[in-house]
Amino acid sequence: MVEIAVGLAPVGRDTVQDRVYSELRRALIGGLFAPGQVLTIRQLADALLTSTMPVREALGRLIAEQALEALPNRSIRVPLVTLDRIEDLLRTRVLLEGEAMELAAQRMTPRLLDSIRTIMAEWEEMRLGGDPETVDREVTLNHAFHFEIYRACGSTILPPMIESLWLQSGPFTRAAIYAFAEAGAQDAARFHHDILNALAAGDGVAARAALVADISRPFAYLREKLGKEGVA
Amino acid sequence: MVEIAVGLAPVGRDTVQDRVYSELRRALIGGLFAPGQVLTIRQLADALLTSTMPVREALGRLIAEQALEALPNRSIRVPLVTLDRIEDLLRTRVLLEGEAMELAAQRMTPRLLDSIRTIMAEWEEMRLGGDPETVDREVTLNHAFHFEIYRACGSTILPPMIESLWLQSGPFTRAAIYAFAEAGAQDAARFHHDILNALAAGDGVAARAALVADISRPFAYLREKLGKEGVA
DNA sequence: ATGTTTGATCTGTGATCACACTTGATTTGA
DNA sequence: TCAAATCAAGTGTGATCACAGATCAAACAT
Numbered sequence: 001m002v003e004i005a006v007g008l009a010p011v012g013r014d015t016v017q018d019r020v021y022s023e024l025r026r027a028l029i030g031g032l033f034a035p036g037q038v039l040t041i042r043q044l045a046d047a048l049l050t051s052t053m054p055v056r057e058a059l060g061r062l063i064a065e066q067a068l069e070a071l072p073n074r075s076i077r078v079p080l081v082t083l084d085r086i087e088d089l090l091r092t093r094v095l096l097e098g099e100a101m102e103l104a105a106q107r108m109t110p111r112l113l114d115s116i117r118t119i120m121a122e123w124e125e126m127r128l129g130g131d132p133e134t135v136d137r138e139v140t141l142n143h144a145f146h147f148e149i150y151r152a153c154g155s156t157i158l159p160p161m162i163e164s165l166w167l168q169s170g171p172f173t174r175a176a177i178y179a180f181a182e183a184g185a186q187d188a189a190r191f192h193h194d195i196l197n198a199l200a201a202g203d204g205v206a207a208r209a210a211l212v213a214d215i216s217r218p219f220a221y222l223r224e225k226l227g228k229e230g231v232a
Numbered sequence: 233m234v235e236i237a238v239g240l241a242p243v244g245r246d247t248v249q250d251r252v253y254s255e256l257r258r259a260l261i262g263g264l265f266a267p268g269q270v271l272t273i274r275q276l277a278d279a280l281l282t283s284t285m286p287v288r289e290a291l292g293r294l295i296a297e298q299a300l301e302a303l304p305n306r307s308i309r310v311p312l313v314t315l316d317r318i319e320d321l322l323r324t325r326v327l328l329e330g331e332a333m334e335l336a337a338q339r340m341t342p343r344l345l346d347s348i349r350t351i352m353a354e355w356e357e358m359r360l361g362g363d364p365e366t367v368d369r370e371v372t373l374n375h376a377f378h379f380e381i382y383r384a385c386g387s388t389i390l391p392p393m394i395e396s397l398w399l400q401s402g403p404f405t406r407a408a409i410y411a412f413a414e415a416g417a418q419d420a421a422r423f424h425h426d427i428l429n430a431l432a433a434g435d436g437v438a439a440r441a442a443l444v445a446d447i448s449r450p451f452a453y454l455r456e457k458l459g460k461e462g463v464a
Numbered sequence: 465a466t467g468t469t470t471g472a473t474c475t476g477t478g479a480t481c482a483c484a485c486t487t488g489a490t491t492t493g494a
Numbered sequence: 495t496c497a498a499a500t501c502a503a504g505t506g507t508g509a510t511c512a513c514a515g516a517t518c519a520a521a522c523a524t
Contacts, residue, residue, distance in 0.1 A: 013304060015477065040505070053478050056506080057292050064293035066392055072245060073486065074506050085388070092389045095331055156317070157324045157400070160298055161393055168389070247507065272475065285508050288476080305516065306476050 016050055021058040023048065028067055028078070029170040030139045035081040039068065067167035081172045083223065090219040093165050096158060097146070097215065098208045101195070103153035105204035112152050113200055119145045120196060124189055145192065149199070176218030187217060249286040252276075256290055260299055260310070261402040262371045267313040271300065299399035313404045315455065322451040325397050329378070329447065330440045332394060333427070335385035337436035344384050345432055351377045352428060356421055377424065381431070408450030419449060 024044075027033060041059065045052045059076055062068045069079045079085070123141040126134050143166070150159045194210035256276075259265060277287045291308055294300045301311045311317070355373040358366050375398070382391045426442035 013306065017477075042505080051479055052506095053480090057289060057477095060289050060292050061296035064296040066389070074245070075486085076506090088387050088389050092387065092393075095327065099327055155320050155324065157298070157320050157397070161324075161396075164393070165389070249507075274475080283509055284476095285510090289507095307516085308476090 015054070017054040017057050020044075020048055020050060020054045021061055024058055024062060025067070025167065026140075028062070028167050029143060030136055031170055031173060033078045033171055035078050035171045038075050038077045040076070062167070065164045065167060067164065067170075078171050079168065081222075086172075086219060086223055089165065089169055090216065093162070093169070093215055094212050096162050096165065097150070098212055100150045100153040100155070100158045100162060101211045102204035102208045103155065103158075104149045105199050105202055105207040107152055107154050108199050108202060109152075112148070113196075116145065116148050116196065116199070119148060120192055123192075127189065149195075172222060173218055176221050188214065191217070247286070248282055249289050252280055252282060252286045253290040253293055255280065256294060257299070257399065260294070260399050261375060262368055263402050263405060265310045265403060267310050267403045270307050270309045272308070294399070297396045297399060299396065299402075310403050311400065313454075318404075318451060318455055321397065321401055322448065325394070325401070325447055326444050328390060328394050328397065329382070330444055332382045332385040332387070332390045333443045334436035334440045335387065335390075336381050337431050337434055337439040339384055339386050340431050340434060341384075344380070345428075348377065348380050348428065348431070351380060352424055355424075359421065381427075404454060405450055408453050420446065423449070 033039070039059065041052045041056045044059075045055045048055065059068060063070050063076065066079075069077050071077060119141060123138065123145060126138055126141065147159065147163070150162055153159070191210055191214035195207055195214065198204075198207035198210055265271070271291065273284050273288050273291065276291075277284045280287065291300060295302050295308065298311075301309050303309060351373060355370065355377060358370055358373065379391065379395070382394055385391070423442055423446035427439055427446065430436075430439035430442055
């Protein structure tokens with residue numbers, strides 16, 4: 001058989017389970033669920049207007065990815081936020097995302113750089129608007145900015161692992177985003193610009209350093225806040 | 233209510249799904265499934281003497297962990313082995329396991345060291361026996377040796393991620409183990425001794441180096457073998 | 465001989481039901 | 495008055511069934 005239509009993308013299935021999974025994942029990364037919140041299958045099925053079957057399988061996947069926690073009671077909850085866990089997450093994210101960033105810097109192409117700049121531009125415009133309603137979109141764009149880079153690292157293993165870390169960070173990054181809405185806006189933008197410049201120069205070490213600064217910022221804030229209040 | 237029987241361990245549930253999951257995981261790490269092999273729910277359910285329900289949920293978890301692959305055909309298979317994938321896995325394992333090892337070296341206790349030595353002793357005795365029947369037990373002990381260390385690293389995030397990498401490495405490490413049964417036995421033993429000595433000395437850098445040598449060995453062999461034969 | 469259609473079989477997906485267990489409030493007992 | 499027993503509502507788990515899509519071979523048409 002001759003090769004036809006090489007430019008087409010694979011169509012990909014669209015099962016109910018996948019939609020439920022994507023929706024829950026979006027909600028987790030966006031911080032719509034509170035740490036410690038218990039999720040029940042039937043309640044989610046009602047909210048999502050489906051039956052319990054797709055929900056329980058999606059929850060099973062999220063538990064396997066450490067994004068949710070299965071208690072011995074058989075109940076399912078969003079993991080708690082503790083000081084230890086924050087340190088742990090930050091350290092692991094620096095390790096993996098730093099590596100992915102440095103690898104990506106060595107394989108950067110003008111085309112990819114353009115794509116990243118486009119996302120960055122939209123993100124910055126939104127931040128300047130200062131509309132609190134757009135925080136969801138902001139989270140999405142921030143996610144897109146980082147993973148557009150990580151996908152360029154040449155590894156098929158690293159990006160899914162980093163996604164898992166974002167999923168675990170999700171429940172308490174939103175708090176930090178809100179808090180930094182004014183105070184840290186220019187900082188975050190500066191870090192992203194630093195990353196972009198380093199990538200354009202092909203300087204992996206500088207890109208890694210800028211990234212570490214970028215993701216350490218909200219964690220440092222949370223650490224300080226939790227240190228005063230105890231667990232949230 | 234008064235506190236009674238404080239010394240008891242939590243009983244922990246034992247669902248059919250968990251047993252299926254453990255069994256599949258064991259089979260994958262032990263290399264019982266061939267790369268590219270297609271797994272069907274009903275066939276596994278028959279083999280495991282259960283219904284399809286627990287099997288499909290267990291498969292869903294394994295897919296979420298990247299241990300299995302969901303094709304657009306809706307069929308499920310063990311991921312293929314390619315040269316790129318081998319390089320990718322090795323690089324990521326060195327990154328994560330090296331970090332875990334260095335962290336563990338800084339938190340090592342005499343009690344844990346003893347526990348590791350016990351595993352090591354049993355493993356070495358089995359290797360000296362040279363019985364090809366015991367390769368399953370050998371794989372299990374090798375796993376126990378490494379993860380007894382990784383659990384000591386103080387992170388709750390790192391070990392599950394490393395488990396996921398072992399799961400992905402499983403389908404083609406067995407080939408390497410067989411090949412090294414005679415040729416590399418003393419090498420592997422030496423690396424494990426190096427690791428143990430470094431841990432006892434609290435020397436994280438040396439422990440990391442010994443570990444990298446340990447896990448690079450079978451990968452190097454596979455790389456060479458695949459380079460000659462093409463994909464397996 | 466090549467390409468198309470057809471049909472039987474097998475696959476994952478989702479819905480529904482029964483069951484065992486947890487949980488929390490209510491009732492019962494001393 | 496307080497602790498223990500009880501009961502009802504709600505939970506995840508597993509089995510079973512119905513269905514749409516995939517697969518592959520044989521029959522057919524070009």
